[in-house]
Amino acid sequence: MTALDPALRAIEELRANVAVPFERAQAMPKSVYTSPAFAEAEQRHIFAQDWLCAGRADALKEPGDYLTMEIAGEPVIILRDRDGQLRGLSNVCRHRMSTLLEGRGRVRAIVCPYHAWTYNLDGSLRGAPAMTLNETFCKEQVHLPKIRVADWHGWIMVTLNPEAAPIHDRLRDVEALVGHLDMASYSETFREEFRWATNWKVLAENFMESYHLPACHAGTIGGTCDLALMECPEGTEAFNYHWIVKNDLVPLALAHPSNTRLQGDARRITWLLAIYPALLITLTPGYFWYLSLTPDGPGHVKVLFGGGMSAEWMADPDAPTHLAKVKELLDDVQVEDKGCTEKVYRGLLAAMSSPGPLSHLERPNFEFAQYIARMMPPA
Template sequence: MQQSIDSLLQQLRENAALPFEQARAMPKAVYTHPEFLEQEQTHIFKQEWICVGRQDAAKNPGDYFSCEIAGEPILVIRDKEQQLRAFSNVCLHRLSTLKQGSGNCARVVCPYHGWAYNLTGKLVGAPQMQHSPGFNKQDYQLPEVRLEIWQGWVYLTLNNDAEPMTDKLSTLSDKINRYGMEHYTQTFCETHVWDTNWKILAENFMESYHLPVLHSGTVGPHSKLEDMDCPPGEPAYNYHWLRKEASLAIGNAHPDNTALEGDWRYTTALIAIYPGHLITLTPGYFWYLSLQPLAVDKVQILYGGGLSPEFIDDPEGIKAIEQLKILLDEVNVEDRQGVEAVFKGAHSALAEPGHLCWLERPNYDFANYLSQRINGK
C-alpha cells in the first residue's frame, strides 16, 4: 500500500527539523510518490525561477530557443533592440506550438495556419482573417514570461510575484563575483533524459562524497575529500569549495587572468541553485546541469559547459574544452548508472535511509528547502 501524501510530508518535515548531525537521507517516497511530484510542480516549478540556459545561446536579433517549465511551452527570443525576452510559445489562434528547438527568424510564424508575430510578440500577420468582421490584429499579443539574467544565465518564472533573481542570489554573487562567470562563453549545450527522479540527480551533483567510489574510473582518483569545504547553505542555494591543482590546465586560472589571486586561482565552486540548477565553476571553465522533472521516473537535463574569456582567447582553450567534454561525458555515464541505481533502490520495501556524512551537508540543506516549499513553511 502506498504511503499517504500527508504522512510523507510529515515524515519529510520531521527529518528536516533534526540538526544536521542527526539527519538522515530523505524518505524513500519523496522520489517515487506521484502526488509528491504534483506538489513539486505546484509549489516549486510553477513558482520558482528556473534556469533555461545561457544568454549567449541567443546573441543576435531574431535568435531564439524553445523550452518548457512545468509543461508550459516558452519561447526565448532576442528582439531588434537586443533585449532578450520570453513569451508563451503557443499560437493565439488554434493553440499550436510555434517554435521547436533553436534558430533565427525575422518573425515567429505559426506552422499550422501561418499567423505571424514580431520579435516583441505582437501579431503582425493573419492570412485570410480580414474576412472575419470580429477580428482585430491589435487584440493579439503573446503573453510575456518574466525573464532575468544572472551571471550570464537566463532564468524564467511563471510567478509574477517571485522575488527578483538578482536579489535572491545577491549573497551568492558576493561569493563568486571574483570569477567573472557572466563573461564565460558557452561552448556546448545538449538535452538528455535519464530514468531517475530529478532530486536523486540533484543530490548526486550537490555532494562530492561519492566521487572516489562512483567515479573511480574518471575523476575519483584526483578527488581529495579532505580538501573540501562544505559550509551551511542559504535559503536559495547551497555550495561547497574544492581547492586543487587541476589535471587539465583549464581547471586553474589562465596565466592572463589577473582577477584571481592566491588559492582562488585553484579553487572550484560547486553550486546548487534551487530547485535544479547545478554548476561546477572553475577559474577556467564551467559546466552545468539544469533539471526539470518529466515524471516521477524521468528527468530532463540541460547539460552544457564553457570557457573563461582568457581561455576563449587562447588557441589551446578550445582543444582543452574538447578534452574536458570527453571526460564529462564519461563522468555522466558513471553518474547515470549511479542515480538510476538509487532510484531502483528507493522502491525497496526492506531499505531505510541512513545518516548523512559531513560531506553531504548540501543534501541536508536541499531537504530543508523541499520541506519548506512543499509544506508551505
C-alpha cells in the same frame, strides 16, 4: 488535499525529516522521490513558482535566436528580440492553441504551423489570414503572453511567477561568493540535452555532494580532490554550495597563466553551486559546466547539459585542444553519474530499502530537503 492524499503524506514525511538538527539528519523519505502525487505537487509549488535556468545567454546571440522549454507543463519561448533584449513568451498560438516553435533556431517572426498566424519578436500579432469577416477579431489586441526572464551574470533565468523576487536580489549571496570569477565572461562551447531514468532530486543531490567523487568517479576526477580538504558551509534559502581545492591533474580547472587577477588558492578552487531548485553549476577558474533539470514524472529527468571556458583559456592559441580534452572528460563524468544516479533510483523502488544517515559532507543535501519542504503548501 485530504488526510489520505498521497502528496500530503509525502509532504508530512519530508517535514518530519528536516525538523531535526543536521547532526541527526537522514536522507529524504522514499515517497518524496517515488510518489507521482508528490511529483505533481513539485510542479505546482516549486517549478511553477521559482526561477529556472534556460541555459547561457550567449546561446542567443542574434535577434531572432530562440530556444524553447517547458515549465510545469507550460510551453515557453525564450528569444533575443530586435533590440537585443531577452524576452520570454508563451509558446502557444492565440488562435486554436497550437504550439508555435520547437527546439532551437533563428526566426524573423514567429509563425504558427497550423494556420500561419504570425507574431513579431515582441509577441504582438503581425498578421492572421482570412480573419476579416470575424467582427470580434482585432489584431492589435492579440499578443502572446509575456513571461519573466532575466540575464543573471550570463545565465538565462525564467519564471512563470510574477511575484517571484528579482533574481539579482535572490542570489546576491552567490555574487558575493564567486563574483571574482566573473561568470558572464565565460563562453559556452557546448549545449546538449538528454533523459535519464532517475528522479530529478537524486541527480540534484548527486551534484550537491562531493562525498561520492572518489568512488563514483574513480576513473575520471576522483583523484583530483581530497575528502579531508572539502568544506560544506551553511547555504541560504536560495542555494547551497561547497568547494574543492584542486591539484594539478586537470590544468583547465586552474586559472590560466595569463590571469593575474586571481591569487593563491583562488587560482585552484572549484565551486559547486546548487541554485534552487534545479540549476547546478561547477565553476572553476578555467572552465565551467552546468546541469539544468526538468522533472519527467517521478522516475525520469530531462537534463540540459552545457559548459565552456573562461575568457583567458578561450584566448589561448591551444583552445581547441583544451576544449576537446575538457569535453571528453566531462562526457566520461556524465556516464559515471548516470550509472550512479540510476542505481539510486532503482534502490529507492526496492521494498527493503530505507534512507540512512547523512555524512557531514552531505549538508547541502539536507538544506535542499529543507528548501523543498518550505516550498510545499501548509498542512
